[in-house]
Amino acid sequence: MTESAKDLQKKIDSYYWYHSFDFGNGLIAKGVKSFAYLKADTDILFDGLDIRGKSLLDIGAWHGHFSFAAKARGAGRVVAADKFAWERHQGRETFDLARTLLKQDVEPLVIDVPDISRATGQFDIVLFLDVFYHLFDPQTCLMNLSQCATDLLVVRTHHDHDAICTSTPVMVFYPDGYGDDPSNRWGPNPSLMYGLLRTAGFKRIYYQDHPVAGRTRGTYHAFRSDAALDRLVAAKPASWIDLSDPTVWQTHVRPQYAASSTAGQAGIRELAILSQSRSKLFKAFFASLRNKRKSVR
Ligand SMILES: C[S@@+](CC[C@H](N)C(=O)[O-])C[C@H]1O[C@@H](n2cnc3c(N)ncnc32)[C@H](O)[C@@H]1O
Known part of the structure; x- marks a missing residue:
């Protein structure tokens, strides 16, 4: 490595x-x-898609990995949008440095997610990866920013451990944040995301568990129409679960109560303790009645 390369490193x-x-x-x-x-994140995002020449908006791009990955797969115009991280951790400098070193023609756009709407622009593909759960009002943001996607919106989000234990569409609010990050505000489940994406006007929605994190992180490929699907999908990956198929809710995305929820398991333990203590109470009550009768006799 030369001296200048050492300085750059x-x-x-x-x-x-x-x-x-x-x-x-x-x-x-x-x-x-x-x-x-x-690599795992990127493969489940782009495998099966032909994005050559397509325009793409990457919302919450940070250093821009997914924007650059799209360019490397032949995407046309690519816009990387961010604000929060670009104003912290020297985030914007790192994006600019990566763009220079990778020599990739990706346009930066400084914008707050709640300000994104149809007026921001129209793109064949919009990426909304790991941003949904950071927003105070993610539903309204999703409705508005989805207007930028003419063919495909890809959403990846954290799912709440307890929310994935039910098929009812729910989202858990974390007033103090989740994990050690106060900006993690929400934990939805797949039924809720499916309902929101259908409400936003997407007709064909495919789901994948995260290859590393499993059901606690889900990726949704939401297509506007069958024609949009035909335009973008070269070969549908076997891992894509079609959420419009009612049988998948009983099989591939069935609630994961005992399997993955530590909180759920704690709940089961509490119920077991409660029922044990109830039966102990009843036993003690009847024993005391018997004793009373004996003493009266
Ligand atoms: C967990 S990072 C995800 C980064 C990247 N999309 C990925 O999947 O690796 C969340 C990103 O969303 C951005 N973000 C969060 N809230 C935002 C907001 N209100 N406006 C703009 N960007 C926001 C952050 O700046 C950060 O870059």
Whole structure:
């Protein structure tokens, strides 16, 4: 590595990175999301799609990994939109640095998600990845920003552990945040996301569990119409679950009560303790009655 490359690597290392990058010539950004994790994330996003020449808006792009990945797959105009992270952690500098080093023609757009609407522009594809649950009013934002997607909206979101235990469409509010991040406000479940995406006007909606996180993180490919599906899908991946098929709610996306919910399991334990203590109480009550009768006799 030359002296100037060493200086550049030092500069890269001085930043906080959420996405990992291999910039070539030995220059690496080690992000929170490892290369393997990002590859899995990217494959379930783009596998099966032919995005060559398509326009794409990446909402909440941060360092821009998915915008650059779209370009590398031959996308046409690509716009990376963000605000929150670009105003923190030197987020905008890292996006600009990645764009320069990767030599990718991706347009930056500074915009707050609640301000995104049809007037922002029309794109064949809109990516809305891991942003939904950060917003105070994600439903209204989803309705408005979905107007930018002429053919496909891809949403990836965290799902709440308890919410995935029911097929009722629900979303859990975290007033103090989730995990160690106060900006994680909501935890929906697949039925809720399906209902919202249908309400936003999408006709064909496919679902995938996350390859690493499982049901607690879901990806939704929402197509406007059968024609949009035909325009974009070269070969439908076997992992896509068609949510319009009523049988999948009893099989592939059935509630995961005992399997994945620690809170649910705790709930079951509490109920068991309660019923045990109730039966103990009843036993004690009847025993005391018997004793009373004995003493009266
Ligand atoms: C968890 S990161 C996801 C980054 C990227 N989409 C991914 O999947 O790796 C959430 C992103 O949403 C952005 N974001 C959250 N709230 C926002 C808002 N109100 N306006 C614009 N961007 C926002 C953050 O800045 C951050 O880049």
